[in-house]
């Protein structure tokens with residue numbers, strides 16, 4: 001936003017196919033090597049809404065964005081939010097947003113949904129929670 005102009009002026013603009021057609025931006029990924037293992041390069045694009053997803057890393061190339069993470073529901077369609085179980089940033093617990101009670105089904109396997117699509121919430125390697133698409 002307020003970066004020096006020289007840092008961004010020469011970078012080609014990323015073309016998003018955000019036309020609401022549900023297409024997942026998966027083509028044309030480069031490979032990066034992290035820890036001796038090849039990972040796809042994160043595109044920084046949310047696989048659900050096509051918007052920017054700054055939380056993506058080479059380990060979590062398909063992490064959804066914050067605004068989609070705010071829209072998670074459980075298998076019954078109740079709004080839920082995923083948290084670390086401990087203050088140290090480990091474990092996973094999913095709570096119903098309405099009464100803050102533990103969602104047993106989503107806490108057990110991390111399974112959550114957005115607009116009917118299945119996702120899995122998981123403890124991120126270095127703390128926090130990451131939500132990624134599940135195969136349908």
Ligand SMILES: [Zn+2]
Pocket residue numbers: 046047048049050051064065066067068069
């Ligand atoms: Zn999103």
